[in-house]
Amino acid sequence: MTRAEQKERTRQAIINAAFSQLSAEKGFASLSLREVAREAGIAPTSFYRHFADMDELGLTLVDEAGLMLRQLMRQARLRIEKHGSVISTSVETFMEFVAENSNVFRLLLRERSGTSAAFRGAVAREIQHFCAELAHYLRKQTQCPLEHAQLQAEAMVTLVFHTGADALDAPRELYPQLTKRTITQLRWLAHGAASYGRKQPD
Amino acid sequence: MTRAEQKERTRQAIINAAFSQLSAEKGFASLSLREVAREAGIAPTSFYRHFADMDELGLTLVDEAGLMLRQLMRQARLRIEKHGSVISTSVETFMEFVAENSNVFRLLLRERSGTSAAFRGAVAREIQHFCAELAHYLRKQTQCPLEHAQLQAEAMVTLVFHTGADALDAPRELYPQLTKRTITQLRWLAHGAASYGRKQPD
DNA sequence: ACTTTGAGCTTACAACTGTACGCCAATTTA
DNA sequence: TAAATTGGCGTACAGTTGTAAGCTCAAAGT
CATH class of the missing domain: 1.10.10.60 (Homeodomain-like)
Structure with missing residues (x-):
């Protein structure tokens, strides 16, 4: 062998x-x-x-990156169970990931809007996984309707990813500030979704 | 001459x-x-x-794209004054822009996370303009502290841009759905920022 | 022990890239 | 009118790219 x-x-x-x-x-x-x-x-x-192709290599890389993303989420969940605060723990964990695996995150970030439809699709699928898991978690925690949770999860992931992108071009000293800003945004979103949701169920 | x-x-x-x-x-x-x-x-x-360079051409293109972005915002404001509803009008106007100028939007979207620091900077500046104007508007409307408004504006733009990116790969029939989803997300955000803001001023 | 397989190599080629150099011709300036 | 400027052209070159064809040789299969 x-x-x-x-x-x-x-x-x-x-x-x-x-x-x-x-x-x-x-x-x-x-x-x-x-x-x-x-x-x-x-x-x-x-x-x-x-x-067969450079494209085939690329798709492999994206797969690998998606795998790391799922590991990230697992790690975040573990930390949450210990430490409590859901939002801040998640954002902090994510920022660590970006800092330590910037090349991996950059790949996802770029190919998400890249020139290959296959790549875009692959990245979109990985992120969708991410969102789905988060939505599942939100639903358990807040007992809101599924569609609600999905929409909220998507927005949260969008905001966090965007912060990650900013972090790639920012010096490490600014990370705490970026993290804090994002936490605030996510709290607003969560709060709004919870209270506004009842008035407008769909 | x-x-x-x-x-x-x-x-x-x-x-x-x-x-x-x-x-x-x-x-x-x-x-x-x-x-x-x-x-x-x-x-x-x-x-x-x-x-002198292809890079110089590229920066020119980004400038031109930024100009169109500012025209877009002007148009949105005009429509808002007539039609009322701020959030939905803005999102709808933006979606029209993406549909009709997909190449321009794609350029901004891609070079925002592209391989040239100069490009990334140029795009970031254009988007920052966009955010600043929106923040100014929000502040007038809700009378919240400046930092608040900026943070909220940034989140809104992030969410709307992300929807625009999705739209680029979606058939036109799905636009109304994308628009609706985004409007909901923005409403949550606005609502959360307004009510949550008092409890946590900074 | 003999054959088959297949990972890796070398060589080769055609396509394309950016750009240096020098010329032309028409407009602008003096 | 004479001189200078300059947008555009053609030629040329060195570098890089993807990949086709065919060889070698050690491992795996029989």
């Missing part, structure tokens, strides 16, 4: 090479097959033994 | 060529100087008589 093992290893080398070449100045679109192959330590044409 | 006149004309030809080559599948980054020159009807090297 050393055969398949070796293959998987260079496959990972390719994926790692791609991730490590992403940066603030370089998006996936401006990544070239040859560059990736070079950094992965293989010949350009060997790339095709693992991926 | 036919000299400068002619120059300005081909300059506009370049700008138009660039705009017309933007699409869902093609972002500014994947635009080539030669392609743009070809569509503008000039030789590749003639491009340099007008812009």
